[in-house]
Amino acid sequence: MERTKIDLWVGIFVALGVASLLGLAMKVGNLTSSKIGDTYTVTAAFENIGGLKPNAPVKSAGVVVGRVEGIRFDTKAYEAIVNIKIDERYAFPKDTFANIYTAGLLGEQYVGLEAGGDEEVLKNGDKITQTQDAVVLEKMISQFLYNKASETKDDNKSTDVKADTKPTDGKSTELGDAPF
């Protein structure tokens, strides 16, 4: 009599454990969302991949269509070769454009695919020829500052070119020239 009660409690205990593990997997973890069935693999060469990592998402129009399988360095062309696994349900034209984007300002990097207009579709082992590298923030900032510096030099010579909206006093032109 006593033992059956213990059995019941242990049963409840194990059921609770299994339920919470299932809850963790389904509700907390990504077991439901990252299900990719059969895939095909294509490669893409980038001159600079920034902070792209294996297993990063591959998105098209914002929808996750695959994952980055692996990244290696091509010693002949000095490029990064990225292997991309795409879900077999999604076919992309041969002239698809591959970009490396950043989610948010400081978020993780992912591969964005923009479909082209070709009749033929990418198959297993194909190579995406049109790629665009990751944006390196330092490069962009230095370029921006360089442009700004040369711009202000020009402004000193002829201020009237800048005044595009309406003729105003000197104060607002100064504000418009502020770097940010």
Added chain:
Amino acid sequence: MLGFLSELGQRMIARVWRLGAGAHLFFLTIIYSGESFRRFHLTLREIYFTGVMSLLIIIVSAFFVGMVLALQGYNTLQKYGSSEAIGVLVALALVRELGPVVTALLFAGRAGTAITAEIGLMKTTEQLSAMEMMAVNPIARVVAPRFWAGVIAMPILAALFSMVGVLGGYLVAVPLIGVDDGAFWSQMQANVDFRDDIVNGVIKSLVFGVACTMIALFEGFDAPPTAEGVSHATTRTVVISSLTVLGLDFVLTSFMLVV
């Protein structure tokens, strides 16, 4: 000076000797596990005492740990305008670290001490010797069922701790603070990986289960058969278990984070 050195050496040798004896007991426990599995109701009984009876302390502390995590996390995250990431913070902290570690620490205090005291008292009152006289192997009859009960109960308790903690965090973050409900769960799901985070947490709790239960069993088995000896052994169970769990946690984490 010489006396001090010799005492130091004796203590070291005693430690090493105890380590070897513990490993011996572990080995014997594994060997005699088959016998204890044939009488599984013994193990079930121990799961009831170590697992089911620990449910209350685990659930209540998990709930509060989750709530505190959410409050503290929100306090810092909102400075950076990313209070939606609070779900990720709570879930990762619980699943990776706090779930297995805090469960193991509570388990050592709640169940480990009970095991040590029980076996120590059995030894003091010569019940273990009596079993041997009746040709009943005390390791198969007493030690192995408790060992397997601890190993089975720990991952279940840790998973429960993590889940209840996430629910506690949810309760503070969403209805109380007002973080968006959808962002809370979706950010969590996007950043918690099943293999890298959840399965690794379960592996950790399994290892902690083996360590905690084995330490408690050995301390009980090794206790001097006096009232004082049993009380010292119980204290040592908590101290050694806690230190072992924290040290093992570092080792396991460094193995798991290697890319």
